Each structure stands twice: as structure tokens, then as C-alpha cells.
Amino acid sequence: MEIQGTYTDHSHDTNVEKYYRFHSRIYDATRWSFLFGRDQLLDMIPVLPSQPRILEVGCGTGKNLDRLQYHFPDAHLVGVDLSPAMLNIARNKLSDTKQVELVQAKYGSEELNLEPFDLILFSYSLTMFADGIEDIMAQVSKDLNKRGYVAVVDFNTSPYKWFRQWMGMNHVDLNGHILPLLNKYYRPVETQKDDAYLGLWSYFKFIGQYT
Template identity: 30%
Template sequence: MIETIVRKQYNELAAVYDLRWKSYIANTLSFLKTWAEISSTDIVLDVACGTGEFERLLLAEYSSQQIVGVDISDKMLAIAQKKCSAYPQVSFETASASSLPFDSNSFDVIVSANSFHHFNHPLTALKEMRRVLKPDGKVIILDWCRDYLLCQICDILLKAFDSAHQQCYTQNEFHRLLEDGNLAVSRTTRIRFGVVWGLMVATASLKE
């Protein structure tokens, strides 16, 4: 099962993940935080939260922010829990993006960063995000974009050599998935981080 492979890979990476990807994490998550425009009263769900760096960024601005992070890697979550141990309103759970253990209409904002290319059931994940989103809430997803040449090359190489990688999407393909998940894209862009990394971000809400 793909999730078993991803879990094993990230459990092995957990101890060095923040240091190895320090610049990439800082740049992409700072951009996401600015883009997302999360208010202090929003209840936030972070899907595939990793080591909790996005939570740390949010809490640096609003120390009372209510956040739930989910990930399939226990060891990544252990690091996240340690980072946020001083904040009782922040919690972490082991869960798949395709099966979120929450009631419907629970969250004001759902974010997912740098993870969508790992989802082996992306449409199921989007439908789950839609289910747990409040009627006036928003979903923000940031991920690699196959419209960039170097990302196309990375996608080909990773498919050949990294069994945890599923696929990168073009911006149009990504938007179609969001639409198929009954989410309406309200804001979107593509952005480069350095020479290699070309990403896309989209904010979506429930279709009327």
C-alpha cells in the first residue's frame, strides 16, 4: 500500500527533515501563511502537517490559534507535538488524508502544503476536506506544479526511483480535481522558489 511506503519513508526522514529542507520549508510555508490569510479565531486543520512547522508559524502570530494537524508519519508527528507542547489548543493525530477522523463541518480553514503529490487517492482526499470544512470555510493547497520544466523532470525521475511519489499535476489538472471534489477555486497562482522549485497554490470553497 502506498501510504505504508510513504509512512516508512517519512518516519526514517523525520529526525533530519527540518534541517535537510530548512530553506525550502521556510520559504514555502511563509508564503502559504501570507497567502492563506488565517484569522486568529479560525479553527485550522493542517493535512499532512509533517513536523509542525506551519503550526509554529501560525502560533508565532496568534498564540491562541486552534489547530489540528494530521499526518501518517508517527515520528514526524512526535516532533510536531514537541514543538507545540506549550499550546494546549493545538493537537495532532495520525490519520490519512483520505479518511479524516473528524465530524463534518468542523474547520474554518484547511491547509495542505507540499504533500498533494504523495496522495494516491487525491479526489477522495479533497472530498474528505470538503466534508469537514464549514460551509463558509476555505481550503488552501500548495504543491509542486508540473507546468515548470524542472518539475516535469523531477516528476519523471521520482516516478521511476521513488515509490512514495505518486504524481505532480499541472495547474489545470489540479483545478479540475478541485472542481471534481465539489470545490470552487476562488484564488490561485504559480510561484517559483529558487531555480528548481515551481509550485502552485489554490484557495477553494464549497460550491454554491
């Protein structure tokens, strides 16, 4: 089931949508060399209640939703993304679209009115939110069921200024600010940090619980 939503047309959101209008065509073929830890994060997810509600924010081409269908066959899955081009790929990839709602919207927008979830997943999306990241953390807390989980895999930082600047040109903030915020808002269940390409950048996996 696909829901066409709306979102506030801020310049950052517009630029990100344009970016993925092109990159959607090469995303799955290229991002395996950059976006480490996604499958491992899904394997780390704790046991969820029967028929759980799961939200992925920034679901992209549906790679994680496809695996979540396997891990949680009785779940109701919702994928939210700014990019219609990415959602078109996700729609064609998913085996059971009746189990999944795909929503074109900006997470946190007033138009996006969702029922609470047992798990909210962010896979390399939080570092692309730019300003208002604490508002996103507060929104996640509102959208989680009591004792629900947030699962995040994302870039952390890099010791190289040129690389941080280059990633910034690709709408990714490598200031290392996401993990401290997650620890502020959620009780850590499991945290892992790793280096990529001999320390060119670091990334992390985080499972936290809203209590």
C-alpha cells in the same frame, strides 16, 4: 493534546510512513531548499471567525502549526499525519500543546471523525496522496464549515521527465493535476504559480472557498 488514531494499511501509506521514519531526522534541515512558499501561503490566509478551527493535513514536523499559533492565537488547531516520527518532532516543537491536537491517521479514513473546520491547510501533501485524490477533495468539502477556506501550497509539474520520475521515487506526483482539481471543487480566492530553480519545477499557492 495527542490523539493516536488508526488508518488503513495500504502499501502506499506504509511506504510513505517508512520514508518519513528516516527523513524526519533531516526534514527541517533540508526541506527549506525544496518546499517554497509555505510562509507566504500562511500570510495569504483571509480573516477567519473568532476562535477558528483549523486543520492541517500532513502536518509533518509542525512548522506550519507553530506559525499558525502565532497568526491565530485563539484557534483550535488539529494536525494530522501518517508518520509518528514526524509527529514526535512536532510535539516537541509546539509552544502550546493544549491548543493543538496531533493525530496519527490517514486523512479520509473512516476512523477519523472530525468536527467541521474554518480552514483546512495542505502544505506539500496533496501530491503525495497517489490514487483517490478526488475522494480527498470530497472529504475536504465535508470537513469545511460553510464558507470555510482551503489553503494549499504544493508542487505543480516539471518539463523534465527525469525529474518527474525522480520525484515519483520520493512519493511525489508531478503531473500537474492538483490545481485543476482545486479549481473544480472550490471557488478560487487567490492563486499564484512560480518556478523553482530556473524552471526545474513549478509550484503553486492556492486559497479557495467552499460555497
